[in-house]
Amino acid sequence: MTDTRDDNHTTGSGGSGTNEPSQPDEPDATNDTTPTAEADDEHAASTAEVETRPTDRSTEGPDLSSPEYYLNRELSELEFHRRVLHESQDDRNPLLERVRFLAIVTGNIDEFVRKRIGGLKQQIEAGVTDRSPDGRTPTEQWVEALATTRELLREQTACYHEEIRPALAAEGIRLVEYDELGTEERSHLREYFKTSVMPMLTPLTFDPSHPFPFISNQSLSLAVLTRADGRREPKFSRVKIPATRPRLIPVEEGSRYMLLERLVAANLDLLFPGVEVVDHAAFRVTRNAEVGRSEEVAEDLIETIEDVLREREFAMAVRLEVESGMPEIARKILVEQLDLDTREVFELDGPLDFSDFSTLVDLDRRSLKPDPWTPQPHPRFESLETTATDAMFAEIRRQDILLHHPYHSFTDTVQRFLDAAAIDPAVHALKITIYRTATDSKVIDSLIQAARNGKQVVVMVELKARFDERNNIEWAEKLEDEGIHVTYGTLDLKTHTKTALVVREEATGMSLYSHIGTGNYHSETAKGYTDLGLLTADSAIGRDLLHVFNSFTGHSDESAYEKLLIAPDNLRDDIIALIRQEATNASEGGTGRIIAKMNRLEDPAIIEELYRASRAGVEIDLLIRDICRLRPGIEGVSENIRVSSIVGQFLEHSRIFRFRNGGDWQCFIGSADWMTRNLDSRVEVVAPIEDPSICNYLREITEVGLADNRRRWKMRADGSYVQCRPGDEPIRSLQQTFMNRVVE
Structure with missing residues (x-):
């Protein structure tokens, strides 16, 4: 794939990435030989002293494309279903x-x-x-x-x-x-x-x-x-x-x-x-x-x-x-x-x-039953009047906002953002991608209201969303009946991205407000799936999204994105570059660290890069809910890689990618897993997180997830899993921690 990164990009990112504050790395939550948070950098550095050869793609060492280093995709998925079945067998539930x-x-x-x-x-x-x-x-x-x-x-x-x-x-x-x-x-x-x-x-x-x-x-x-x-x-x-x-x-x-x-x-x-x-x-x-x-x-x-x-x-x-x-x-x-x-x-x-x-x-x-959970208002929106659209957009301009569903209410955040765009007289355009949405979708209602209020509304409806094709055809026809510009995306690419863009006229000119999420614009699944969403007034991100929407409606071919990582354009190359940078840092005597949370890890090329990074001394923790073809813990190949899976009350659906970057952490969220289909055959958007407080929040998600001893499973090299149990320690649960946090 041709490298389409702009010359001004930081190596390995679609833009400036993130400047996460310096911090100790996260521990693995089992009583094994995984380094603790305090010892993690020291351990990685000492490993790098032993493994000092440069990160290259030569034939030296084991053949990392050999079948023995890959698990079967189908059998790995069935292992996930086995973990789900265990929840019905677990009498603690x-x-x-x-x-x-x-x-x-x-x-x-x-x-x-x-x-x-x-x-x-x-x-x-x-x-x-x-x-x-x-x-x-x-x-x-x-x-x-x-x-x-x-x-x-x-x-x-x-x-x-x-x-x-x-x-x-x-x-x-x-x-x-x-x-x-x-x-x-x-x-x-x-x-x-x-x-x-x-x-x-x-x-x-x-x-x-x-x-x-x-x-x-x-x-x-x-x-x-x-x-x-x-x-x-x-x-x-x-x-x-x-x-x-x-x-x-x-x-x-x-x-x-x-x-x-x-x-x-x-x-x-x-x-x-x-x-x-x-x-x-x-x-x-x-x-x-x-x-x-x-x-x-x-x-x-x-x-x-x-x-x-x-x-x-x-x-x-x-x-x-x-x-x-x-x-x-x-x-x-x-x-x-x-x-x-x-x-x-x-x-x-x-x-x-x-x-x-x-x-x-x-x-x-x-x-x-479990204690019922009611999604809570976001503290940044809680004090705003529902009809105060100026105040909402001003709050987004003041500082980026991270939404964390189902802990934060979808209705009180994303839906409110779309409602505000529909009625705000200064808003001229509203653009959104629909992959799946609720049967009685208020999102669709907002789009129709916006069109009736004279705004330009553009909706990319993915007709090929498996088992939702009929629903999406009906939504597309309903939107077209309202005079809304509806497009079905790009030939032979499935549009999986979850993005919305608002164009608003302000004293300084036209401003762009973006929502980039890991989950669908679906009010029902937002109650049961853990997902993240970024609300930002970052003009570069807004311009990138404009290019994405123009590619849907006009079939333009933008390749030089300022900040966003876009599949199938630059996402694969940028992820590989980020991994290789960590390997270079480790092989040169520094500390390499990768922490990623996603639904599935399947792409052989990405897995091979992770193996190379592990061999260079990079410490890698992966929270993979479902399919994982990578085999962790193989001596000389993946001994520095640990894989965990969390199966809980909510479906873990968010994607978080964190790279140590010499201590100046780079952090991303988005719609794409590290699967071949997501990287090559779908339109996906991954956004850099640049706000330090949001970076810290994402660090906490991965940190608590890796310390979970109630719902976390640790993957063995043969593809089987063992559940982490608290023993005499206090129970630590990722999902319960964030339920508690938002009501404090």
Whole structure:
């Protein structure tokens, strides 16, 4: 990739980076040999004395691109799902919180199967044999991923039967079977079935005169075998369980529930009158989500996306889940008709699909839930009148503001910023990127209000946001109906950046106010995801964002950004330069230090640079929530790298990148993980943080995160994880620390 940095840039940054005050480096929070905060610089310096050769990219030393130094992407993601599953197994968590995580695991694995296993199957069918960085072919990855997924789902089912269900029963919340009910209760439920469920059921028989029915993605069904007229061979029928009815039917509100599929199964005689119901079992089909078309030949992107959505509905099956005990004849029919390999069949004790169990979390049982959290006003906004738009913009001009969600309220900060822009008479233009937003989005309302108030409004709506395509098409059409300038981005690049720009006329001329975030403009996820946002009146950042928005609307090709790190233009090169600078500092006898927090680390080139930095003596701490292909702690390769993962009440979603830079720390936040797709195939924005107080706040996030002994997991070299436990020490929790901090 061509280096597009301006000559005036500080080495390795998209601008001046940050001037973070001198400080001790953060400790790792385990009782291992990791240096303490006080000893960290000394340790790194002594390491550098031993490892003094210059940082070069020669063949000297181990081949850092060798497959042995890389973990498999699919298996690493499944390790993350295992950590999420542990939250449902951990009896330190309140019971209904454990139920919530049980439901989350189903959703996570469903998406993994659709996207990743589906994608691998597609590669296999296309004859792809290229090996991944860890040396596996698509077939090898597919086999291992299926086996590990099956193992995880069996663990999930065992957790439900052996831990969750008995614990719920002990609290008076029971999931009952039909044969456990009394006569009056059965009569009541049979009547409910007749009036509210049966009219929505359509039994579909498969035989020479009836084609095999289409089975939609992730729908729950019953395979029913019936026999009539004294025939020996039973007939196969499929009964789809309606998604429009509650899955958990209250038998006794708040205390006893019955699964809808169990109710349907108990009343099959009403669906198949006059014939013998021989057997039945639940099943569920998952279909591939990896359906795409070339945008280069698309005449209309919306039509192309709609075609993709239609194709996805009918995509190939990639998994079949069946209840234990399903008759062999039914299983055989499903496998043959869905064109599945037997390895794609998951036999589970049931129930299938725990996602609907999240409804139990809404029960009014305060003692079984974590303490509720209400996002708080930001102290910089708290004293401002809601309609005082001048005061808000003046406050941003006075000093940059860092927002930290869900500790700071999205509504009282980001939404308020957009509302102010919509009504302020001095604002002339409002520009924003939308990747995902809420169903009843107030963000969209603000944009419409701004347009109605005569302001120029430009919205970049990403139509290709996976599983939000339909919503985003509808938002785009609604905005266009209001006369708003809507663009769909750049061909073959997904716009993932979370940015907004306000153009305001002031006494000194036109001022630019920017919001650069790590999370979406989505008021609901902002309550459950930890994200950061920068509000700034920095004119250079504003000019850079203007170039970004112009590239969306006019397809300009700006490459010389003043401060921002932009993918796919300069972000990869700048991150590599920042890493190499730390390696140079360490190899020359100084101290190299890198601390980064992100969702995923996958890009082989970045990992290789981190390995080189480690070999040069750079101390590296990584907080990676999810996928990590890097192997820490390998002697001669990565012994100076430590990887941790935090899985907690909130989804860790923020990205923070900190580089010691000889003691003059450089610090960044933004939308990009260190993944190939983020660096090369998406539009991403990463911003330098120059305010010392904000730099200190970001330092505290990483420092507390690395000291977390309640929710943090430490990664081993083989890709497995061990949870950090407090022992006799006080409990230290990243998320609880910041909840406490904002209410003090």
